[in-house]
Amino acid sequence: MSDRDTLEDRLSAAAERYEKLARRLAEPEVLSDMALLRDVAREHSALEPLARAAERHFKLLDDLRQAREVAAESGGELAELAELAAAEVAELEAERGAAREELRHLLVPKDPLDDRPAVVEIRAGTGGDEAALFAADLYRMYARFAAESGWDVELVSTSEGVLGGLKEIVFVVRGSDAYGRLRYESGVHRVQRVPETESQGRVHTSAATVAVLPEAEEVDIRIDPADLKIDVFRSSGPGGQSVNTTDSAVRITHGPTGLVVSCQDEKSQHKNKARALKVLRSRLLDRMVAEQEAERARERRTQVGTGDRSMKIRTYNFPQNRVTDHRIHLTSHRLEAILAGDLHEIVEALRLAGTEERMAAEGG
The missing domain is CATH 1.20.58 (Methane Monooxygenase Hydroxylase; Chain G, domain 1)
Structure with a gap:
């Protein structure tokens, strides 16, 4: 033919x-x-x-x-x-x-997960308080990008640091093609800038880790209740009168994998448990997808794979007003606009690279 x-x-x-x-x-x-x-x-x-x-x-x-x-x-x-x-x-x-x-x-087959909501987890990495401030910057960047894209953002859990920083934040982005457009954001994001706490004017390097997971549905991942250890404890942080007065926060440990999910942002223990289970399912689905991608990666050289959370994918350099994505060698001198949510150029370039990769894998 x-x-x-x-x-x-x-x-x-x-x-x-x-x-x-x-x-x-x-x-x-x-x-x-x-x-x-x-x-x-x-x-x-x-x-x-x-x-x-x-x-x-x-x-x-x-x-x-x-x-x-x-x-x-x-x-x-x-x-x-x-x-x-x-x-x-x-x-x-x-x-x-x-x-x-x-x-x-x-004609390249679309990943059926692309239309799913995206569960986004941001964690401060190396750099102490500055890393937590950068994690907060990344959250604002994605929240603004979501707003520009007509998506909704639902907070799942937060752990605040000092000076308005975030040690960790988990949220769900809902909207058309949310996971498909955000999936390549997974990895280590590095920032180079002079911290607010730096008196000598020296540039520091800090990092935060981003994980983007497809939201799992119950039919994707079935969890045996016997595999779960569920602990309840008192919330700490924002939450109104219920903070430190009721055991509304929930921590779920999945025995077979050792995965731990905590949720405390809702005043209702039932709602926190439901949200934590959603995140747990998404992490289990993501693990399954990552294993499949790792198997394919052994057969071909991947360019923008989403499985390796430890890979440094992007640098935000303030002195040079530069953002560089190291996987596709894309550099933009629009750092301020990008951190304000204008991610369209980078997101679309990564999607194109991912499509080209799938085309090559299929011999297209």
Whole structure:
């Protein structure tokens, strides 16, 4: 089968699937089942860009066929028409080349986890109080990026440091393609700047670790209650009158893996337990995905993999007003704007690199 046949067949199949899903969305059995409706709507929405691109592609092929026929059949008194048709053929050929490249990217199978909410965990690393301040900067950066993207942010737990810093914060980002766009933020983020507490004006290097996990659903990960050790304790920090007066905070330890999740931001012990279980499921799902990615990484050299939390992925250099992503060698001198939430350039560059990686893995 030729490359053209493969492309045309896959586009036709995608367009047919899109139309079939559109019909299914109106079926009574789908409308009466919320879980099924959500899954069908999610797949239909994911296929829409490809279906629209396929429609443009087939129209382009039809226009090209007609232009070639005119160019071939015109002659004599119609020489001028033939010349115009030949010029149109050249333009359409160039347009088709660009369109085919776009289609190759769209045809790369989308990770089904990309549409999930993203559970983001930020922890201060080396650097003491300065690292905690940087962790707070990163949280504000992602919160503002989420707001610009039309997403919602739900706090799960926080552990505050001094001077407004954060030792740790866990939050969930909900919105279209949240995990798909944030997944490559996982890793060690390094900052180089003069700390507020530095009297000599020396530049210090500090770090914070970011982990982005796909929010797990109960059907993804089933947890045996017998594997859990659940402790309750009194909250410490913001929380109103219930702080230090009721045992509302919850700590869950998963025996088989040793994973520990704590949640204390809600006044209700029940709500804290539910949130902690959500984070635990997401960590277990992330561990499973990381193992799969590690297996694939043994077969090929990865470029922007999300499994290695210890990898230094990005440096924020204040003296040079520079942000550098070390995986894709992208450098921007817009540090202030990026920390204010303008992450679009970096996020899209990382997504493109991830798509190219998957294309290479599939021999595309």
